[in-house]
Amino acid sequence: MYSEKVMDHFTNPRNMGEIENADGVGTVGNAKCGDIMRIYLKVENNVIQDVRFKTFGCGAAVATSSMATELVKGKTIQQALEITNAAVAEALDGLPKAKVHCSLLAEEALHAAIWDYAQKNGIVIEGLEPPKEDIHEEEEDEDED
Amino acid sequence: MYSEKVMDHFTNPRNMGEIENADGVGTVGNAKCGDIMRIYLKVENNVIQDVRFKTFGCGAAVATSSMATELVKGKTIQQALEITNAAVAEALDGLPKAKVHCSLLAEEALHAAIWDYAQKNGIVIEGLEPPKEDIHEEEEDEDED
Amino acid sequence: MKETIYLDHAATTPVKQEVLEAMLPFFTESFGNPSSIYSFAQDSKQALEEARETIAKGIGALDREIYFTGSGTEADNWAIKGVAESYRSKGNHIITSKVEHHAVLHACEYLEKNGFEVTYLDVDADGIVDLEQLKSSIKDTTILITIMFANNEIGTVQPIREIGRIAKERGVLFHTDAVQAIGHVPVDVNDLGVDLLSISGHKFYGPKGVGVLYARKTVKLKAFIHGGGQERGRRGGTENVPGIVGMAKAMELALADMEEESARQRELRDYVKERILEKVPYARLNGHPEKRLPNNVNISFRFIEGESLLIMLDMKGICASSGSACTSGSLDPSHVLLAIGLPHEIAHGSLRISLGESSTREDMDTLVEALVPIVEKLRAMSPLYED
Amino acid sequence: MKETIYLDHAATTPVKQEVLEAMLPFFTESFGNPSSIYSFAQDSKQALEEARETIAKGIGALDREIYFTGSGTEADNWAIKGVAESYRSKGNHIITSKVEHHAVLHACEYLEKNGFEVTYLDVDADGIVDLEQLKSSIKDTTILITIMFANNEIGTVQPIREIGRIAKERGVLFHTDAVQAIGHVPVDVNDLGVDLLSISGHKFYGPKGVGVLYARKTVKLKAFIHGGGQERGRRGGTENVPGIVGMAKAMELALADMEEESARQRELRDYVKERILEKVPYARLNGHPEKRLPNNVNISFRFIEGESLLIMLDMKGICASSGSACTSGSLDPSHVLLAIGLPHEIAHGSLRISLGESSTREDMDTLVEALVPIVEKLRAMSPLYED
Numbered sequence A, B: 001m002y003s004e005k006v007m008d009h010f011t012n013p014r015n016m017g018e019i020e021n022a023d024g025v026g027t028v029g030n031a032k033c034g035d036i037m038r039i040y041l042k043v044e045n046n047v048i049q050d051v052r053f054k055t056f057g058c059g060a061a062v063a064t065s066s067m068a069t070e071l072v073k074g075k076t077i078q079q080a081l082e083i084t085n086a087a088v089a090e091a092l093d094g095l096p097k098a099k100v101h102c103s104l105l106a107e108e109a110l111h112a113a114i115w116d117y118a119q120k121n122g123i124v125i126e127g128l129e130p131p132k133e134d135i136h137e138e139e140e141d142e143d144e145d
Numbered sequence C, D: 001m002k003e004t005i006y007l008d009h010a011a012t013t014p015v016k017q018e019v020l021e022a023m024l025p026f027f028t029e030s031f032g033n034p035s036s037i038y039s040f041a042q043d044s045k046q047a048l049e050e051a052r053e054t055i056a057k058g059i060g061a062l063d064r065e066i067y068f069t070g071s072g073t074e075a076d077n078w079a080i081k082g083v084a085e086s087y088r089s090k091g092n093h094i095i096t097s098k099v100e101h102h103a104v105l106h107a108c109e110y111l112e113k114n115g116f117e118v119t120y121l122d123v124d125a126d127g128i129v130d131l132e133q134l135k136s137s138i139k140d141t142t143i144l145i146t147i148m149f150a151n152n153e154i155g156t157v158q159p160i161r162e163i164g165r166i167a168k169e170r171g172v173l174f175h176t177d178a179v180q181a182i183g184h185v186p187v188d189v190n191d192l193g194v195d196l197l198s199i200s201g202h203k204f205y206g207p208k209g210v211g212v213l214y215a216r217k218t219v220k221l222k223a224f225i226h227g228g229g230q231e232r233g234r235r236g237g238t239e240n241v242p243g244i245v246g247m248a249k250a251m252e253l254a255l256a257d258m259e260e261e262s263a264r265q266r267e268l269r270d271y272v273k274e275r276i277l278e279k280v281p282y283a284r285l286n287g288h289p290e291k292r293l294p295n296n297v298n299i300s301f302r303f304i305e306g307e308s309l310l311i312m313l314d315m316k317g318i319c320a321s322s323g324s325a326c327t328s329g330s331l332d333p334s335h336v337l338l339a340i341g342l343p344h345e346i347a348h349g350s351l352r353i354s355l356g357e358s359s360t361r362e363d364m365d366t367l368v369e370a371l372v373p374i375v376e377k378l379r380a381m382s383p384l385y386e387d
């Protein structure tokens, strides 16, 4: 079902855990499946020095959390914001269609953590929206009966 | 599907053929399947001296024709009229349910031949009805869709 | 016991050894439920999807246009009732023909009881639908044309491409029951302009109890059997993996040598037909002489009745039928033979033989040899025959 | 590769060797269409009728009350939609429960869209339907009660006899989906007062793609799949003879040692359940502790999510599931677990293991050993778990 990369990041997740006194923390829930992800950031000079995650979710959610944290580590806030869920999925050699929404969780958790960081530090980041309560998205499935 | 007796009478039908200058001839058609049976009688002193049949019909129809002629041969007209289709079927060790109507064909053809004999000879036989155009009967099947 | 000569391949076929072998692992070893997520079930899932691919390729469809069913009959019911339900807001009129299989006819009759209007097209003396009548029957409320590919009794092959063109021109969906055609004649859904198509595994050396409904991806098709999320949410029920694998294998094998094998059977067909017509008086071929399945011969013998004929052939070890197998319990004369204009008593005396891969010229000779005296014997018994 | 420990028998079971052997002759040798009249097809016909007899006897029914279908899902659909159609003039109200299989729920939802009213009964914390609510829900227009025998996710066995009594008293038909019960618990339709009952072959070591609908002879049941005259004119389609023969053989074998085997599995079930609850904190058993299938264990682990758990078990060679197999592609939390009152995130972290004839105490130990560190690992990853 999952690619080898997904299985690798699922079984050996990178950056799993918490950061005490994090500069930004974002927690989001997925409206579609109810799963939950939290991302912790340590930011210095606009650069993400450290990042950790905790995920209550499926294999794809764990793997995208892991991959997303890998991708943003060492990046500037602006660079981090450019990383889409599609990029994360691609870095994992793709996700099953029914699991694409899981990768959104990682994107949204990251944005929520950056928003939190920005709020705490009185920074305005252009184009960054406050985190939604839930991630809503279009049905990507076809008409089911 | 058929009993051994039915198969025997089907493959070696008794009394198959015609009687020239028969004393009575009856032809009936089966409304249910469209098959046709004709019975020829030679009657002397109210006794069926000879009987022949011709049948356009299924295995059961042929076998019941054969058995019915066997059963009435040598019988008086009254005795012959008492032979029901059930008796013919029984003498054949039974018929499949869907084939019970075929045995009616034999009964009706016999009655029609006797009617013809009676008509020709100005005899009134109590209880004997003129042959119907078709044999109508109740559906014996259960409700089908 | 004498050897059996099986000449009823239109009723059903044996499962080929290679087909059975393809199925076997999925009964006892790779038995996982394809919907399960653990790796043990991946074999089943993969086999299922490969089967889908094989079948899709076999009829020129996309994988996602293939839906597995439990029979050809289910596929027919689903196509017709599913389209009826999905397109009811567009209209309530369906066009079919008088010579369809009961799976189609009875599904249509069911819809008639439920507010639909059905036109049953006439066929000509060879069993071909009247295209002019088809065109003039289409109206604003017409949502579906369902015309079988090849007839199961008389073998006549319909002008499917022409019907597909008419359907497309008039914006009406076109379903064809291809149960008798698959494996015998080339079928390409795009080339033919077919939107829905039914298949049954056991007619081409696959297993019984498994079928396919092809539905073009643009067709809105409501589920008919509701349940779990199988078949993209459109057909509930744990997939019959061995059956599906077997059906796909059978299709693969059938298509591999279809051209040769059809040519071989066509030759045998014409040979036996001519021999019978030559040797037996008062006999006529039913169905179109050329536009017919390569394996079908259907002949009416006047003055005699079909069941008696079949029993006597059976006693010689020859398996044949008098119409469709699934109505052989029925007493009505074939609706197909009546539709081509045969009178009742002639319709009653028809013989269908359908050849298969095992059929030989010798079998044809044996049949003819057996047939001649049987017909004579039955005619001698018949009140209709005066000679 | 490591050995697989298959603990998902509620999803599907392997076909037993003896079952496969019973089926084999009907693929390649005695392959005749049971509707054909020649003697060659009598083997198929006889096998079909013997299978009917075996299954009838197995549930205390008459032969003529057994209808073969293409799956348990088809049987459920037929029972519900068939009764709905046949009794519509009497009323349009159907009673079911919130914990039914999707085959029943989605068939009911379909009927709701077509003018029927459906009451979905609540269940208590153990998953048992509320009989008082059942009684008070019955009204003049109620034509059918459909309540499953045993739940496929949490194993809870419903008070079928009591429901049968209530249905009879109130003159309402009673259908039960017994797909999970057959072969595990005794089922006698007369003793239980059941009017219609669904069975699926592949849940008791029979083949996939074949099922049974039992319908009491007094039930008027319209056809659902229209076609040829098979199944006494009520279910069209060439009979899946090998599948039917296999299902009957499987039932025969299952019933032969049901008492012992169920007792054995019950013991294993209780053993593994206790071991898990003992070793893993924040874990709870779902379903009734005693009124449950002998082979079902369903446990929720707080703070973790089911799929992750299953994948990690899979990596240890253990096949288990998180709900029903056919919805494992779905993202919604189990409707059954929600119905017994679990909050969303707890419902998401449940594990179903279902034992089978091959299951051993060693397997149970292996499972527990694997489970403990997996749960710990996943909890360490969980934002919900603070310890």
Ligand SMILES: Cc1ncc(COP(=O)(O)O)c(C=O)c1O
Pocket: C236, C237, C238, C239, D010, D071, D072, D073, D074, D076, D101, D103, D148, D150, D151, D152, D177, D179, D180, D200, D201, D202, D209, D211, D326
């Ligand atoms: C309770 C219940 N009902 C119905 C079904 C459907 O059976 P099938 O998948 O064989 O159609 C299942 C299993 O999938 C089940 O567990």
Ligand SMILES: Cc1ncc(COP(=O)(O)O)c(C=O)c1O
Pocket: C010, C071, C072, C073, C074, C076, C101, C103, C148, C150, C151, C152, C177, C179, C180, C200, C201, C202, C209, C211, C326, D236, D237, D238, D239
């Ligand atoms: C033309 C046609 N359609 C449909 C069917 C039904 O197929 P099945 O019996 O596999 O359901 C048959 C054969 O029985 C057939 O010949």
Ligand code: FES
Pocket: A030, A033, A034, A035, A057, A058, A059, A060, A061, A099, A101, A102, A105, D331
């Ligand atoms: S299913 Fe919920 S995150 Fe993947």
Ligand code: FES
Pocket: B030, B033, B034, B035, B057, B058, B059, B060, B061, B099, B101, B102, B105, C331
């Ligand atoms: S079916 Fe016509 S007489 Fe038997």
